[in-house]
Amino acid sequence: MFFRTALLVMRKDLTxxxxxxxxxxxxxxxxxxxxxxxxxxxxxxxxxxGDAAAGILWIAISFAGTLAxxxxxxxxxxxxxxxxxxxxxxxxxxxxxxxxxxxxxxxxAAELVLVPLVALLFSAALFSRPVLLVGLLAAGTLGFAAVGxxxxxxxxxxxxxxxxxxxxxxxxxxxxxxxxVRGTALLLQPNVDQAMVVMWLSLLFAFDVVFLTxxxxxxxxxxxx
Amino acid sequence: MxxxxxxxxxxxxxxxxxxxxxxxxxxxxQTMGLIQKxxxxxxxxxxxxxxxxxxxxxxxxxxLLRKKPEADRIAVAGGxxxxxxGLIVLVTGPLWARIAWGVWWVWDVRLTSALLLWMIxxxxxxxxxxxxxxxxxxxxxMAIFGMANVPFVYISVDIWRTMHPKTTVVTTLxxxxxxxxxxCVFAFLVMxxxxxxxxxxxxxxxxxxxQLFLEAGDL
Amino acid sequence: xxxxxxxxxxxxxxxSAAAAGGLLLTAASVLAQPPAGAAPDGFVPIxxxxxxxxxxxxxxxxxxxxxxxxxLLVYLWTIWRRLGRVEGELKQLEKQ
Numbered sequence: 001m002f003f004r005t006a007l008l009v010m011r012k013d014l015t016x017x018x019x020x021x022x023x024x025x026x027x028x029x030x031x032x033x034x035x036x037x038x039x040x041x042x043x044x045x046x047x048x049x050g051d052a053a054a055g056i057l058w059i060a061i062s063f064a065g066t067l068a069x070x071x072x073x074x075x076x077x078x079x080x081x082x083x084x085x086x087x088x089x090x091x092x093x094x095x096x097x098x099x100x101x102x103x104x105x106x107x108x109a110a111e112l113v114l115v116p117l118v119a120l121l122f123s124a125a126l127f128s129r130p131v132l133l134v135g136l137l138a139a140g141t142l143g144f145a146a147v148g149x150x151x152x153x154x155x156x157x158x159x160x161x162x163x164x165x166x167x168x169x170x171x172x173x174x175x176x177x178x179x180x181v182r183g184t185a186l187l188l189q190p191n192v193d194q195a196m197v198v199m200w201l202s203l204l205f206a207f208d209v210v211f212l213t214x215x216x217x218x219x220x221x222x223x224x225x
Numbered sequence: 226m227x228x229x230x231x232x233x234x235x236x237x238x239x240x241x242x243x244x245x246x247x248x249x250x251x252x253x254x255q256t257m258g259l260i261q262k263x264x265x266x267x268x269x270x271x272x273x274x275x276x277x278x279x280x281x282x283x284x285x286x287x288x289l290l291r292k293k294p295e296a297d298r299i300a301v302a303g304g305x306x307x308x309x310x311g312l313i314v315l316v317t318g319p320l321w322a323r324i325a326w327g328v329w330w331v332w333d334v335r336l337t338s339a340l341l342l343w344m345i346x347x348x349x350x351x352x353x354x355x356x357x358x359x360x361x362x363x364x365x366x367m368a369i370f371g372m373a374n375v376p377f378v379y380i381s382v383d384i385w386r387t388m389h390p391k392t393t394v395v396t397t398l399x400x401x402x403x404x405x406x407x408x409c410v411f412a413f414l415v416m417x418x419x420x421x422x423x424x425x426x427x428x429x430x431x432x433x434x435x436q437l438f439l440e441a442g443d444l
Numbered sequence: 445x446x447x448x449x450x451x452x453x454x455x456x457x458x459x460s461a462a463a464a465g466g467l468l469l470t471a472a473s474v475l476a477q478p479p480a481g482a483a484p485d486g487f488v489p490i491x492x493x494x495x496x497x498x499x500x501x502x503x504x505x506x507x508x509x510x511x512x513x514x515x516l517l518v519y520l521w522t523i524w525r526r527l528g529r530v531e532g533e534l535k536q537l538e539k540q
Contacts, residue, residue, distance in 0.1 A: 147370065154366060159357035168352060168363065171345040172370045175338070175377055210373050218369060221289045223364055245509065258502035263508045270512070309519045316515075317508040324501050377491045416516060430530045437537040 003009040005090045008033055013072065014105065023071045029142050031064040031082025032117065035204050039121060041052075051185035058140070058181045059109065060172070069152040070165055072099070077156045088221060097211055100149045107141050124188050132197050133187055139204035140180035143211050144173050147170035150215040154222050176211075179204045230426070240412035245307035248406040252278040254402075260324040263317050265406055268395065269413035270313040271339070274430040275375055276417070278342065281349070282372025285365035298432065302424035304349045304368060306417070311343035338377055339386050345371035 015025055035056055042052035077080040085095050115137070119126040126133055151168045155161040183200035186193055244265070254261035281303030288296035288318055317337070319329040330336065349371065353364045379392065 026332060096382075108368060124329070149364075150366065154363055157359055158363065160355060163353060164356060167348050168367055171348050172367065174341055174372070175374060178337070211370070216368055216370060218286075218289060221292075222366055227463070241513070258501060260505060262505055266509065266512050285474065310497060312535065313512050313515050316511050320504045320508045324504060331502065420516070420520060420523065423520070427523055427527045427530060434530055434533050434537060437534070441540065 005094035010101040013102035027064045027068045031060040034060045048122045053122040054184035057118045069148045073152045087174035092220040136183045142177035143207045146211045237416045251405045252401040263321040264408045265409045267317040269410045274310040285368035296430035307346040
């Protein structure tokens with residue numbers, strides 16, 4: 001029942017998104033513009049500075065993620081559908097999981113474009129260890145989206161939600177971004193230090209577990225008046 | 226709570242006046258010399274910062290789950306004091322680092338994560354101030370997640386190779402240093418209690434004013 | 445409208461006073477040291493530092509302790525001020 005509800009919520013979001021593709025296109029466009037701006041800052045005489053590619057990739061993902069989160073819940077607010085969802089006789093946490101899954105799919109779709117793009121534009125050897133890369137991206141995105149979904153849902157009713165989402169979200173998710181950037185930067189080295197990558201990956205998993213548990217635990221009281 | 230205020234004030238003034246004397250008598254550290262004495266204020270302030278973030282986080286959770294407004298008042302006081310003591314930590318730290326490491330700031334795990342914790346609670350205060358209606362819940366959620374970051378700050382030094390002295394420094398102090406150090410910790414604790422009771426009292430009075438306003442509005 | 449404005453002004457005045465105090469202190473601590481040349485890039489143990497880069501520790505130490513004292517006192521003072529104002533409001537309300 002729990003997972004069916006979650007899947008239904010996710011399907012609802014995806015159906016809306018597939019019809020308009022608004023969030024995916026705008027988010028992607030924004031992320032690519034970010035990458036372009038960074039290209040001017042970190043490429044000097046044709047050479048990419050240090051591990052810039054890893055940082056650029058994660059910044060693009062987190063900026064795009066913030067945009068997608070804000071827009072997804074703005075849609076709900078506009079039609080007052082979040083309240084309708086909350087009134088439904090289902091577990092609140094299932095709604096949270098459904099929203100989270102929807103946002104995760106959206107971000108993964110964006111990453112499918114962003115990662116090859118960064119690898120191509122900055123000639124970064126991102127695909128030298130595809131399994132580790134996928135692990136880092138999945139765990140990092142999950143950690144970011146877990147906190148993001150909770151805060152974006154809470155902010156639906158707040159007055160200055162556009163300003164407050166980054167204020168709330170960035171300080172708390174910076175550890176996740178740090179772990180993601182450092183792990184990805186290690187993959188760019190000629191000799192990949194696998195043990196260290198696994199260390200960052202396990203740290204990301206630890207954050208995922210903590211953030212998901214806390215989110216599931218607080219979603220219900222936070223969304224109740 | 227309010228009756229405690231006078232004795233705590235006197236006690237903390239005495240303790241803080243006595244602390245420099247004890248610190249001055251403590252033996253010099255071999256490699257760092259005089260500047261090591263910042264440690265006697267830096268570390269207790271960091272301890273109070275962590276204590277305060279736990280107070281803020283735990284009472285935020287109580288506020289969220291039990292819906293008690295009293296818990297929220299304690300959480301606000303805790304959150305504000307994370308920022309105050311965090312500022313002390315972040316100012317005294319670089320002053321020490323300038324001598325010991327030769328630079329003001331290093332992007333080291335420990336320093337970054339301490340700055341991060343401070344930023345989270347600055348964000349907490351921002352949200353509480355500008356969040357409008359519902360800001361108390363938003364802040365509570367932020368405090369709980371902020372508290373989840375504290376172990377990360379604490380453990381970071383011991384797991385990763387970092388330049389920051391390890392946390393075991395505290396438990397392996399020689400006797401000459403341990404006495405002034407724990408004296409300072411006690412002084413900071415008393416000072417913390419003083420500021421905390423005053424801040425909670427302020428929040429209680431504010432709640433009373435709001436209550437009176439509401440009642441006046443009803444009439 | 446007017447009371448809100450005055451409150452905002454008063455509040456921001458207090459914060460700017462606190463910020464100015466902090467700034468003054470840091471400025472004093474920076475000025476108190478002789479200019480020690482550029483900071484070295486690597487992190488060299490203090491004993492291996494060339495003497496020109498070494499700074500006297502005493503001003504920094506005093507600055508640190510002064511900052512702790514001032515920060516705590518300023519914070520206590522802000523609480524006291526806020527409390528005074530709230531209690532004033534309380535008295536006024538109770539009279540009504």
